[in-house]
Amino acid sequence: RKGTAIITGASSGLGLATAKALADTGKWHVIMGCRDFLKASRAAKAAGMEKDSYTIVHLDLASLDSVRQFVNNVRQLEMPVDVVVCNAAVYQPTAKEPSFTADGFEMSVGVNHLGHFLLAREFLADLTSSDYPSKRLIIVGSITGNTNTLAGNVPPKANLGDLRGLAGGLSGVGSSAMIDGGEFDGAKAYKDSKVCNMLTMQEFHRRYHDETGVTFASLYPGCIATTGLFREHIPLFRLLFPPFQKYITKGYVSEEEAGKRLAQVVSEPSLTKSGVYWSWNKNSASFENQLSEEASDPEKAKKVWELSEKLVGLA
Ligand code: NDP
Numbered sequence: 001r002k003g004t005a006i007i008t009g010a011s012s013g014l015g016l017a018t019a020k021a022l023a024d025t026g027k028w029h030v031i032m033g034c035r036d037f038l039k040a041s042r043a044a045k046a047a048g049m050e051k052d053s054y055t056i057v058h059l060d061l062a063s064l065d066s067v068r069q070f071v072n073n074v075r076q077l078e079m080p081v082d083v084v085v086c087n088a089a090v091y092q093p094t095a096k097e098p099s100f101t102a103d104g105f106e107m108s109v110g111v112n113h114l115g116h117f118l119l120a121r122e123f124l125a126d127l128t129s130s131d132y133p134s135k136r137l138i139i140v141g142s143i144t145g146n147t148n149t150l151a152g153n154v155p156p157k158a159n160l161g162d163l164r165g166l167a168g169g170l171s172g173v174g175s176s177a178m179i180d181g182g183e184f185d186g187a188k189a190y191k192d193s194k195v196c197n198m199l200t201m202q203e204f205h206r207r208y209h210d211e212t213g214v215t216f217a218s219l220y221p222g223c224i225a226t227t228g229l230f231r232e233h234i235p236l237f238r239l240l241f242p243p244f245q246k247y248i249t250k251g252y253v254s255e256e257e258a259g260k261r262l263a264q265v266v267s268e269p270s271l272t273k274s275g276v277y278w279s280w281n282k283n284s285a286s287f288e289n290q291l292s293e294e295a296s297d298p299e300k301a302k303k304v305w306e307l308s309e310k311l312v313g314l315a
Helices: 013-024 037-046 064-076 107-129 186-212 235-249 255-267 298-311
Strands: 003-008 028-034 054-058 083-086 136-140 215-219 276-280 286-288
Touching: 003 013, 003 107, 013 028, 013 037, 013 255, 028 037, 028 064, 037 054, 054 064, 064 107, 083 107, 083 255, 107 136, 107 186, 107 298, 136 186, 136 255, 186 215, 186 298, 215 255, 255 276, 255 286
Parallel strands: 003 028, 003 083, 028 054, 083 136, 136 215, 215 276
Antiparallel strands: 276 286
């Protein structure tokens, strides 16, 4: 049978390119979890995806109710859940003030981490009961959250501190909107959220891999400098960032190539190892990459897991 892969944020960029790469093989049905149904449907059509190769289901990760509704709606489809890809993200590098999700969490961590945390926890049962030969839960990470890299050392650096802001609910009222309890900084909030994504993947691996056989993975697909992720950046940045990545850092990767990379993590029989953070070298060959000290700290992973559980109502 065809595999079924859920991809969040599949209406543009990496998510769309991955959905197309999988659908084009004829071996996958893609469930596109998107906040803007019309945009997603236009994007899938414009990408030339076969009509019966995908289903769009509404998902707004900025609302825990919407996440729960999404899980229910996917279950109503009565399709197996073989792979889940947590891909959607917001990046607000120029925001002066924090904005908040429906549940009152700072937006970047609320959408990128907490919404996905609930979604992934909910779908674990579905993944476990799937009879697909290789079941996978994938969370898209980033080099920017990884302070053992050059890109990860561009200030403001990711740093979760002692998690006091997360413990306080990131509400910005009586508690900081930032995980480490500091002043709001949109670029840092994004990087912190990506560290949470990478920690979450490893904690899933430690808690559930042996018991469920599910592969838990994260990845850095390369710098996809052309996606909508940079939409809120200043125009000069948006103009210069793609050529800078192409010719100076040489970390640039096209949306199509990045989509193929993520599609490999979804479906390649050679990439079944769990607990791995995948990256690609200059020849586009995948390898197991090292995470920074903070992004691979088991104690921190456990604490982030436990605090997140409380915030999304699972504990
Ligand atoms: P895009 O902005 O193109 O894609 C992000 C997607 O997330 C969009 O489909 C967007 O929906 C969706 N999204 C945003 N907020 C929500 C929400 N509240 N609910 C549901 N969906 C939402 O960026 P990319 O393709 O670049 O980003 C995809 C992933 O890749 C992210 O996890 C990012 O961190 C990661 N990444 C990107 C890199 C890059 O260089 N671009 C490098 C490393 C990692 P909509 O279309 O409606 O706006």
